[in-house]
Amino acid sequence: MSQRTIQRRKLIPSVQETGTFDLLVIGGGINGAGIARDAAGRGAKVLLCEKDDLASHTSSASTKLVHGGLRYLEHYEFRLVRESLIERERLLNIAPHIIWPLRFVLPHDKGLRPAWLLRLGLFLYDHIGGRKELPATRTVDLRASPHADVLERRLVKGFEYSDCWVDDARLVALNAMDADAHGADIRTRTECVALERGDKVWTATLRNANNQTEHITARAVVNAAGPWVDNVLGRAIPGKEHQNLRLVKGSHLVFPKLFDHDQAYIFQNKDNRIVFAIPYEGAFTLVGTTDQAFDGDANVIEISDEESAYICDAINEYLDKDVTPSDAVWSYAGVRPLYDDNSRNNSTVTRDYVFELDSPGDAPPILSIFGGKITTYRKLAEHALQKLAMPWLDPQQTWTASKALPGGDLPGANFARFLAAMEEQYAWMDSGVLRRLCRAYGSRVPLVTGDARSWADMGQDFGGGLTEREAEYLIAHEFAQSAEDILWRRSKLGLHMSGKEREGLQRWFAKREAVPTQ
Template identity: 55%
Template structure:
């Protein structure tokens, strides 16, 4: 590695860094991505799990951002139909909220700001007859229904990194970039592995996609000043037992003018969020506090007949959003758009990413590589909006038709396991299962429904190195397993990582020692 000159060194393995690595690799550039922790370990696995235009951003007149996000919503639904799918949202309405005519106007704009081919438009609904009206308090008699999308956010990051790797990129997880320096037309970077061993690499261009640490990386590792900055805003979520049996999600308007979502989640749960709280601590140590839990419970209880308390909360997660600082008065109104800053002049270029949201990551990546392409001699056009993500290449008829074929091919797989595999791996399912023709051939059942074949795939191919990688970011099995079952997974992982030899894929995806 020390003897190679890369076209592009990407610092940061969140959605923006992984998206940039993929876009650049698809154009034939040599790419090295380093991430000090796991892929998507911080902000990119702590979203509300939505691919959406951002209905509430219309209130702040961010029509350009909403249009861009709505355009990308259609693109992403096609690229990864296994981990991204349509969802219908219901917005209950009463006299204390924004006028109904205003909401109708907003939804009309939402339906028509960008071309829409996959998702149906918005409608008014009678909640006394609509399935989503049943769990609500009786005072809510009318509402609105519209479309957006859901996403497995951490898997979206992993699949971008995997596609980049399959097109020649090198992905190093648990590898920190601790220093960079410009030497005329090259950047030299010091990378430190998890074991503390350092090595020096060089690249023709550098991408700072460090998310919440973008300012700090410029200042401390690069020794440079930035003309822009990010504003750190904490968003927290709670997970409670399922509050309703239908598949609709809710968007609720609250007295403080904020909105929160209640989303069907992982079959047995309801995901509720998010908060918007200014954050000044270490982004790696972010966590929900009691006030946020109480706030989310209180807001939800304004709507549902079945009220919840903090005692009902089964799990929580928080993330720090590195929002582009636009001097907005409050955290909720800070723009979710992004800005790309290119520096370097005639020397080696450095591009820093400020802000952004998961829905627009692919467009951000396209624009970032477009800015660097002339300096790197890249002539191939962007392919990231046309090439499906790993597992997303479905036959005619789409995801549902493919699931039918998978059921016929693997009749011995329990339906619950097959459904989860289909949503996690899509058409890559056969790579997880391999040549197995029975459950016994999938290896030991490490925990209920979690077989050795899948665990090996996640370690060997998808860079998993800890139980959190396996059971939270690559899957959400942590929500379904007992502490003892999670211990069984941890024991298996220790043994497997200590094995003297693993597959070629495992060696390729292991960070340098």
């Protein structure tokens, strides 16, 4: 920590005494959580408010990849791809428990992009981002195992390249946890219902889930509200039209495992889009995504019959065994809050992030964020703080590129070595459950298990490998407040549990909340 930061901490009274923050962040998705973490780590007094749970919307509805965006090369977005590829390996090193390498197979299909173009694109993909750790592209024979029994026989040649998988909702939670560890005030289920600009500070009205309101002041505001960014701007700057967003809906289907190997597929479609088929949660295959214009209620988003048919038709062009929407065991959908660049096609709208800074004269600023990708969230946070140019934050005091996220401080960032050591320590635990815990919590697994020396010590078994101790950990450390928070965002254990088991966790929450606190 710089001497400048230490001096500022001494000069500013605590938030509890003044009610004044350096920075109010509105939105608990990946961009908001990343900015809160970065700013708090530089010594700023930060409050983050999210009207629902962390990662309730866009940030838990992604294809769950840390990647450069191979198809963005076709749209000449070289800066975005380069920045994304550089960030890919940085994120892999600071969160090796929730992010791991994945090999993708891109079949060449006659009548679509020619093989030379695919190879050229992959050559660029391998080199413009300074790849150091991930394996390079290679040509594969699709007539050989393991692809011969998966793909249609007309497919002979393909290309295998590297990207990374990420647990998107956990990435948000870990950033919020680290922000909290650096002194940020994280308020979930708390909506900013009013913003009023004064001469020196903003006054914000916050309303929590119990309909209680509170007024706080902040020297600057970051509007990272995702699909609601224009709504927040309307409250902050009334009387001015705010129509900067283009909402694009993306949906996914989850099937029982469609192939047994651990590689993913990227399939080209005749409409020039691509669809991924990715190993998911051990027993499933995740397939998506779609690109549809969206103008409905962003609080309620579901996959449509049209999208389900599109996804199935797309992968059935490649898979030897066809699937139907009725084969899916789960689906999810979200909207991408993209900056409207007037592109005709939803799939070609830029995925790059765009800032809008409103700071007339000496008035306190508000920075609104449009677009962005999970992969570039950390760099976006650095750029956002630089853009705000808050005089008490040193723009050179960047720190998040090398500091591990909670649980990510594994020796040598080597997950396999870490897992082997944990298997010795937890010989009494089912190996599948232990592996999941290690993937979810990394070096924090001992905080989850506490002094447990047997499975019985873990408390009530809810099913799917979820225990009372883990649930209590998520409530105490990761801002979970409901069964849904745990089953579908802090984990995907809802996929592995029966309806009866999920109801059991809901009853446990209800009983827990009914007990008066001491």
